[in-house]
Amino acid sequence: MLNHNGVVLLHGPPGSGKTTLCKALAQKVTIRQSKSFTGGRLVEVNCQELLSRWFGESAKRLSKLFDDIATMAEEDDGENLVCVLFDEVETLARARELTGDTPDAMRVTNQLLTCLSNIKEKPNILVLCTSNLFGVLDKAFLDRCDVVQEIPGPGQGAAYVIFAQCLNTLLDIGQVVFPDLCDVHYVENCGSCKRRLQPRFPNPSEVRVRFRDLLSTPQNYLWRIAEASVGLSGRNMRRLPVQALTKYTYITPRTVQEALSALHRLVTEEKIKPTL
Ligand SMILES: Nc1ncnc2c1ncn2[C@@H]1O[C@H](COP(=O)(O)OP(=O)(O)OP(=O)(O)O)[C@@H](O)[C@H]1O
Ligand SMILES: [Mg+2]
Structure with a gap:
């Protein structure tokens, strides 16, 4: 059986066009998939704003966000393709061995992994992520990415x-x-x-x-x-x-x-x- 998670990661140096490409990709996929879905939505997540200084609050916010995305995906009998853009995803997917004495950061990474596993069954959710700090990303997060593509600076x-x-x-x-x-x-x-x-x-x-x-x-x-x-x-x-x-x-x-x-x-x- 084919196994895919619906997660794409573009990584590369700052200003190489990752965010722009993700938005273009969301539009392109929505058009290409117009036989399966009647429309599309793009949800842009500001990863920094999700973080809270209160213990446990960031993970809760992340969980709530994914609940909202799941609800959105169920609207209109699941006929819309929901693309979710996590810009600078290293904020939420930091390697757990690097989170050191910040257990809250580890909770956030764990929560993200759980949320990604939960939406795996939804065929109309596509998660697009960007990062310019590839080296700090959690291995289990990378395992969940179907596409990991480096975007170098312009030639x-x-x-x-x-x-x-x-x-x-x-x-x-x-x-x-x-x-x-x-x-x-x-x-x-x-x-x-x-x-x-x-x-x-x-x-x-x-x-x-x-x-x-x-x-x-x-x-x-x-x-x-x-x-x-x-x-x-x-x-x-x-x-x-x-x-x-x-x-x-x-x-x-x-x-x-x-x-x-x-x-x-x-x-x-x-x-x-x-x-x-
Ligand atoms: N290869 C490219 N061709 C055309 N425009 C590009 C290219 N790379 C970057 N740009 C332009 O550079 C600007 C910055 O792009 P963008 O914000 O997508 O980069 P980024 O990789 O997400 O940067 P950061 O890592 O800092 O978030 C945009 O105006 C984009 O159009
Ligand atoms: Mg960007």
Whole structure:
């Protein structure tokens, strides 16, 4: 007989996109399972807020939370898929041998294990967990996870996508401009709404296939900046384009070249910053 618990764990360094991926996964699974379930719900649990300084209270709260989730799953004759997101699950699933002289932490881990076993029989509950402290997770908790997937920080392709999305937004709102349309090697025409031709950064496969020999194109420059940024967190990358403009450019609107030079400078700075 197949044995599964309906628990997924994504772990990896801070800002690698674990929480974002869990939310996307919940949405995707709900859509994929639309033949079995008529709808879906996402319950986001703030693990820190569940903890109480009163002895035994945290475990009680956790138990109550799972009771509520079970009730929710039974509503509408069990036709809804209930996805529960435990962000930073190490707060609740700390290895019991590490809980030392804090017996309450051990009770919380025990309670979580019991609760996960109890909901195992419910086919319409999916538990999604994230952690950036994989090493402190309880072994019995890991045994209950059907999927344990490491999510590393963004590679060159993902970094390019993050930067391109930010820069395209800045282009849309006119904070950055392509000064000369001759410089634009990729143009997206929004035919349905008859907007003027809007230059944009293309997706990474376009950069690799169509532009790899044109070293001077903005998209190629961005591709090289993305390569230089590997090692930074996705969260950090997302704020760099705007920060680069405010820090290293002085006139609005900035040309794409100015924006890219500023971004390159900031990325280089961030890479040599000592990690705390
Ligand atoms: N590979 C990626 N591609 C696109 N965006 C990413 C990627 N990784 C991170 N991000 C972006 O970084 C930001 C932070 O992501 P998120 O909060 O999901 O990270 P996290 O892994 O949960 O971080 P933490 O461990 O600190 O909780 C989000 O805006 C997300 O869109
Ligand atoms: Mg997170």
